Amino acid sequence: MTPAQTVHVGIQDGVSIPITPEEFAWFTTFLRGRTGIELKDGKQALVMSRLDRRLRHHSAASYKEYFALISGGRGEEARIALDLMTTNETYFFREPQHFEMLPRLLPSVAGQRPLRVWSAASSSGEEAYSIALTLAEHDPSGLWEVFGSDLSHRIVDTAARGLYPIEAAQRVPGHLRTAYCLRGRGEHEGFFTFDAGLRSRVTFRQLNLTRPLPDLGTFDVVFLRNILIYFSSDTKRQVVDRVATTLRPGGYLLTSHAETLMGLETTLESFAPSVYRRREQV
Ligand SMILES: C[S@@+](CC[C@H](N)C(=O)[O-])C[C@H]1O[C@@H](n2cnc3c(N)ncnc32)[C@H](O)[C@@H]1O
Known part of the structure; x- marks a missing residue:
């Protein structure tokens, strides 16, 4: 099989990779430290829905694996993850x-x-x-x-x-x-x-x-x-x-x-x- 034909175990279309409580805690600490934003318990689904595609992009089989890509730092992936985890909703003349x-x-x-x-x-x-x-x-x-x-x-x-x-x-x-x-x-x-x-x-x-x-x-x-x-x-x-x-x-x-x-x-x-x-x- 060529690499293009291989699929990481657990990474199939439409199937979210689960996040463990420990992994969720790493992401909330990361987000808090960088932005001040508090992700309350119960927001696991939000993290998964926003980051799932990045895990697939990097062929990461778990949030632990993906976290290793961003935790060190200042790199582009850390920036992308932060962007995805923040809420940017806005519109013209909001609260007129x-x-x-x-x-x-x-x-x-x-x-x-x-x-x-x-x-x-x-x-x-x-x-x-x-x-x-x-x-x-x-x-x-x-x-x-x-x-x-x-x-x-x-x-x-x-x-x-x-x-x-x-x-x-x-x-x-x-x-x-x-x-x-x-x-x-x-x-x-x-x-x-x-x-x-x-x-x-x-x-x-x-x-x-x-x-x-x-x-x-x-x-x-x-x-x-x-x-x-x-x-x-x-x-x-x-x-x-x-x-x-x-x-x-x-x-x-x-x-x-x-x-x-x-x-x-x-x-x-x-x-x-x-x-x-x-x-x-x-
Ligand atoms: C929901 S939007 C609000 C936009 C606009 N003020 C409004 O009311 O429509 C919140 C924005 O805050 C930004 N944000 C979050 N944490 C921040 C921080 N620590 N410093 C600066 N901006 C931050 C996010 O990137 C996001 O674009």
């Missing part, structure tokens, strides 16, 4: 109340410096572009910029490309779609992007919020939405404190409506549901 509120949160600093908004777990960029569209509508010629970051290199590349399936544009309000969205042609048929002026105000960078941050400057508003739910309360406190230091005094931090900072002693005070304000005097 925040976008309605955003223009009212911005100070009037016209002409002095750019207003800066950070999408701190931007996933594929829909949140950052929703912010940009909102600012463009509010202040088309003003000085403002949007910065997006995410743990995943792959997803940051997607965000920077700024090319989305045409169906996703349905979530962009009609008047903003008409003013700023461009339908793809040729190889980009079926996709849309934003006009160059809007895109030039949005930049992305890979960042891990559980590690010390580089100098990012100061932000007026930070969106930190749908990420804190994955962290332990200790990690959540550290991430919120770290992100809050980038806010100017009086600046705002927005979490998802499903997340709360209640019980965390921080430099922030509650301003409205899921909106926190950095105290003027810290």
Whole structure:
């Protein structure tokens, strides 16, 4: 038999390789150490559904064998495994109340410096572009910029490309779609992007919020939405404190409506549901 005709025992189409409790514990520790994300007991099926294909790709017969490929390190496979185990769900104008509120949160600093908004777990960029569209509508010629970051290199590349399936544009309000969205042609048929002026105000960078941050400057508003739910309360406190230091005094931090900072002693005070304000005097 040629190698192409051989099939690893236990690796047949449609059959998931089981994960033992010990193996699951290695993966949860790996994920926690790299990202802060807690995988609760019971998420074995999730790990299996996301990594099964990688085991097959490497002809690994068990999670132990696959773990040996990623545990050492910094390699490409470790990155792929982390990407697969994180949840990147996002869409344009998710939790629209925040976008309605955003223009009212911005100070009037016209002409002095750019207003800066950070999408701190931007996933594929829909949140950052929703912010940009909102600012463009509010202040088309003003000085403002949007910065997006995410743990995943792959997803940051997607965000920077700024090319989305045409169906996703349905979530962009009609008047903003008409003013700023461009339908793809040729190889980009079926996709849309934003006009160059809007895109030039949005930049992305890979960042891990559980590690010390580089100098990012100061932000007026930070969106930190749908990420804190994955962290332990200790990690959540550290991430919120770290992100809050980038806010100017009086600046705002927005979490998802499903997340709360209640019980965390921080430099922030509650301003409205899921909106926190950095105290003027810290
Ligand atoms: C569910 S998405 C939220 C996207 C967007 N903020 C929203 O609300 O639609 C969560 C994102 O957090 C990112 N993430 C997870 N752990 C992270 C970390 N330690 N540092 C930075 N980003 C992280 C994931 O890669 C994922 O793209």
